[in-house]
Amino acid sequence: MRRALELARKGWGNTAPNPMVGAAVVSGGVVVGEGWHVQYGGPHAETVALEAAGHAARGGTLYVTLEPCAHRGQTPPCTEAILASGVARVVAAVRDPTPPARGGAELLRAQGIEVQFGVEADEAIELNAPFFHAVRSTRPWVVLKLAVSIDGAIGSKTREQRWLTGEDSRREVHHMRANFDAIAVGAGTVLSDDPELTVRLVDAPRRAPLRVIFDRELRTPATAKVVRTARQVPTLIMASVVGAQLEPLRSQGVEIIPSKTHADALEKLRARSIRSVLVEGGAGLAAQLLEQKLVDRLVIFQAPLLLGDGSLAAFGGLTAARARELGNLRIVSRRNIGDDVVTTYDVSRR
Ligand code: AOF
Ligand code: ZN
Numbered sequence: 001m002r003r004a005l006e007l008a009r010k011g012w013g014n015t016a017p018n019p020m021v022g023a024a025v026v027s028g029g030v031v032v033g034e035g036w037h038v039q040y041g042g043p044h045a046e047t048v049a050l051e052a053a054g055h056a057a058r059g060g061t062l063y064v065t066l067e068p069c070a071h072r073g074q075t076p077p078c079t080e081a082i083l084a085s086g087v088a089r090v091v092a093a094v095r096d097p098t099p100p101a102r103g104g105a106e107l108l109r110a111q112g113i114e115v116q117f118g119v120e121a122d123e124a125i126e127l128n129a130p131f132f133h134a135v136r137s138t139r140p141w142v143v144l145k146l147a148v149s150i151d152g153a154i155g156s157k158t159r160e161q162r163w164l165t166g167e168d169s170r171r172e173v174h175h176m177r178a179n180f181d182a183i184a185v186g187a188g189t190v191l192s193d194d195p196e197l198t199v200r201l202v203d204a205p206r207r208a209p210l211r212v213i214f215d216r217e218l219r220t221p222a223t224a225k226v227v228r229t230a231r232q233v234p235t236l237i238m239a240s241v242v243g244a245q246l247e248p249l250r251s252q253g254v255e256i257i258p259s260k261t262h263a264d265a266l267e268k269l270r271a272r273s274i275r276s277v278l279v280e281g282g283a284g285l286a287a288q289l290l291e292q293k294l295v296d297r298l299v300i301f302q303a304p305l306l307l308g309d310g311s312l313a314a315f316g317g318l319t320a321a322r323a324r325e326l327g328n329l330r331i332v333s334r335r336n337i338g339d340d341v342v343t344t345y346d347v348s349r350r
Pocket of ligand 2: 285
């Protein structure tokens with residue numbers, strides 16, 4: 001199953017809104033076929049692995065990171081390919097939660113195939129978090145990513161040090177971006193950093209993530225990079241005030257979406273099929289989203305340096321009460337990237 005998860009990850013950035021899925025066929029103790037879902041609309045992982053295995057699949061076990069589908073969508077049902085292959089057993093990491101596709105297990109069991117669930121289930125759900133989240137929420141899956149110093153700051157007093165983390169971390173951020181439907185920042189970050197918010201340094205995803213600015217008071221300048229390039233990569237501004245300052249933004253292709261609150265803004269994004277959002281700062285937006293319980297994962301890149309007196313705290317404005325309520329967070333993963341430490345914390349439903 002771990003191999004199947006590794007295969008699934010090869011679909012990174014290319015399968016949304018469908019999940020990344022990997023599969024391996026094992027017979028006589030050896031892997032006789034492997035496959036993964038390469039691209040949205042293409043063949044499902046199970047069918048690829050079974051085809052690679054051919055006759056060797058007979059009597060074997062199919063390991064797959066998601067319950068095989070029972071529906072005819074863009075491709076025939078995987079349950080058909082499984083029945084035709086002659087495998088005796090299917091081990092799936094997790095149930096498919098989507099109404100048209102689910103139910104493959106029951107169908108296979110009725111045909112005498114043994115079906116098991118639960119192997120590496122947490123990993124499988126984490127890998128496709130937006131896919132699983134979409135069936136139980138009306139807002140997108142929200143990941144808040146910040147780069148911080150040892151002393152928990154995101155910028156120095158004079159704000160002159162723009163990069164805290166190393167080159168490998170920067171590439172990792174672009175890799176992360178490639179698998180999100182949208183990348184968001186607050187207006188303050190646009191004013192101070194003038195970011196591009198595009199996927200560079202890594203292979204381009206199937207669809208470029210949308211760029212979203214949380215800008216209640218419409219402070220985004222018409223000269224910002226995200227505005228000037230809005231016709232190449234769509235840029236949305238979520239604003240609560242609308243007025244004369246709209247025209248210079250709209251005329252460059254920016255779309256302005258009236259929204260009263262952050263929660264409202266997120267629901268409006270979801271209504272436009274945005275199922276995952278990577279928020280990259282700044283401190284103010286980070287604190288507000290955490291305060292308002294609108295974050296699912298916190299990804300902290302910690303660089304080996306200090307920023308000292310007067311530096312900008314990562315969650316400036318977060319109340320002590322909310323911090324206490326958040327309590328000790330569950331660590332989803334932690335690893336070293338170059339000289340930085342990257343930790344993913346679970347903040348959903350807290
Ligand atoms: C995938 N790839 O490897 C598996 C999927 O849009 P369709 O017709 O391709 O069907 C998509 C659904 O099929 C998807 O939402 C999921 O429930 C199920 N399994 N999908 O794209 C795969 N195994
Ligand atoms: Zn399928």
